[in-house]
Amino acid sequence: MTLSQERILATEIPGPRSRELQARKVAAVSAGVGTTLPVYVEQAGGGVLRDVDGNQLIDFGSGIAVTTVGNAAPRVVEAVQRQVADFTHTCFMVTPYEEYVAVCEKLAQLTPGDHEKRSALFNSGAEAVENAVKVARHHTGRDAIVVFDHAYHGRTNLTMALTAKNMPYKHRFGPFAGEVYRAPMAYPYRWPGGPEACAEEAFDAFVATVHAQVGEDNTAAVLIEPIQGEGGFIVPPPGWLRRVADWCREHGILLIADEVQTGFARTGDWFACDHEGVVPDLMTTAKGMAGGLPLAAVTGRAEVMDSVHVGGLGGTYGGNPVACVAALAAIETMEAEDLPARAREIEKTFLPRLEALAARHPDRVGDVRGRGAMLAIELVSDGAGRTPDAALAGAVHRACSSQGLVTLTCGTFGNVFRFLPPLAIGDDLLAEGLDVFEAAFDAAVSGKVE
Known part of the structure; x- marks a missing residue:
């Protein structure tokens, strides 16, 4: 250096x-x-x-x-230089390349759970979240998405609807996408009943909100940052996330973990879900994934990801080969070091x-x-x-x-x-x-x- x-x-x-x-x-x-x-x-x-x-x-x-x-990072720099000299783009949906496949294989290996998985690659965290919602709605045949107070999920129209904060993200950019419902977040420091009561009371409030305002049978997915990012680095109390995951499974609702900010070694585990042993149905990743190059992913259960019709997922630049080799090199660095x-x-x-x-x-x-x-x-x-x-x-x-x-x-x-x-x-x-x-x-x- x-x-x-x-x-x-x-x-x-x-x-x-x-x-x-x-x-x-x-x-x-x-x-x-x-x-x-x-x-x-x-x-x-x-x-x-x-x-x-x-x-x-x-x-x-x-x-x-x-x-x-x-x-x-030296591995990232070397990989990017080599790939740029070979080719910068073909569009994976037109003429594919191994690097895209290799990233998806690595995601299947690293993300929580030992079930069969599939991934699709995109450019940004917001794109990944949008596509996770698309997949969840398509697979379940339901429309409603439940998110939480203080959440941040992106700046596109749908992800602004999912995001809780008005200024600067949502102010005068509406109307926003519909069928998005918001539940109280388990925020120990600001929970009215105090930190000791937060886990139990926040879970009860979440269940009551979904039941009364949405209906379990109408809910396609619950979307949660395991540790909230832009909303204030809010760490829910131990056990709360697992209870939410178990409740989702009981009602046939998909759990989407937004690990865009928390993923890839940031929290001391490969993913923040790992800390509580939670295995989401779908996970979104981006940010630290590719050593500074734009790359994002949705990774999920094979039967969920494969339920989407051919052509339903993709994008011109999604899984760009230069970004893919950067991701493989960044992950290699994370493992080696x-x-x-x-x-x-x-x-x-x-x-x-x-x-x-x-x-x-x-x-x-x-x-x-x-x-x-x-x-x-x-x-x-x-x-x-x-x-x-x-x-x-x-x-x-x-x-x-x-x-x-x-x-x-x-x-x-x-x-x-x-x-x-x-x-x-x-x-x-x-x-x-x-x-x-x-x-x-x-x-x-x-x-x-x-």
Whole structure:
């Protein structure tokens, strides 16, 4: 790796060349495409992003959980270069190629359950979710899809209907696709009866909602993120997901696990469902799957996936050969370097420091949660009052950015600070990034950040 693994502040952030490029962006790119940190990157790898001004930033975002194996993992780079020289596209639906088949074989091996499986490949997480819903409706002959509060499933019309958050995802983009119903999410920190009652009461509320508002016989699928992503890194209480899965099976309802953000070693298991031994009927994957190239998949029980008529699934670019070889190389890297174990090591580094921060600021850090290298703190303004504090989250983010740490926020209320470092990051950078974060947090709490 030619990029040194160190934080370097060569200019203010953003620097002059980044500001020039941002001016060009404003003049050429739709204002609807936002930018969290207008620092323009020219090289990246390991745990570092280098911008056009020579600054090197520590990456705690991974391009929103995409660059799990790093931004330029050697196996991925070599595989992509080789494939580009052979061919970039033929369309698998016209003249197929082995790389697509090999990815589907690998998905059958890695995803939960030892049953016979089939996969179909697409370009993005939203596409995968849309197609999982199509498959579920086709197979069951039912229309209704049940999703949860705080869910995020994408930005297409159907996935906006499945998503819970209005701004910025749904605002004035309707009307949305129908036959989508929303149940309460098992959110321990904000459950009215308290964390101890959450598992039982949230399951009962889910069952009651489906029975009263939808009807079990009308429900094609329940769609769930095993750990919610954009909604706030919400980890349901132990046992809740398994009860939902068992209930679905009892009523002939398909369980779709949206593992777009949680999948491929991020949570310390290959998939978040593995933690509770849950085997979904259908699973969607994307993000960390292909080392930064656009690739997504729906993987499911053979009898479900094969029930769709020929031509019912596909897309011009879905399973592009370059993205497929990148995925095979990324998965090989995850296996060779045991990246699920690396995610657990990152958790052991992060959690004690986040918990210590919460102990120092009990009135501002309401909750510390997550699993593996998918961790978060929820910020509040009044401790036990649990009033969301999006302003504090924004101030901490700005302070981190100015000191060369790339961070992300999330949550229905905009008050959750999330940590998604690449699993290729070194321990020294993790420690330094946490130092920067803690200093930024202290500065924001004391009012030293505008």
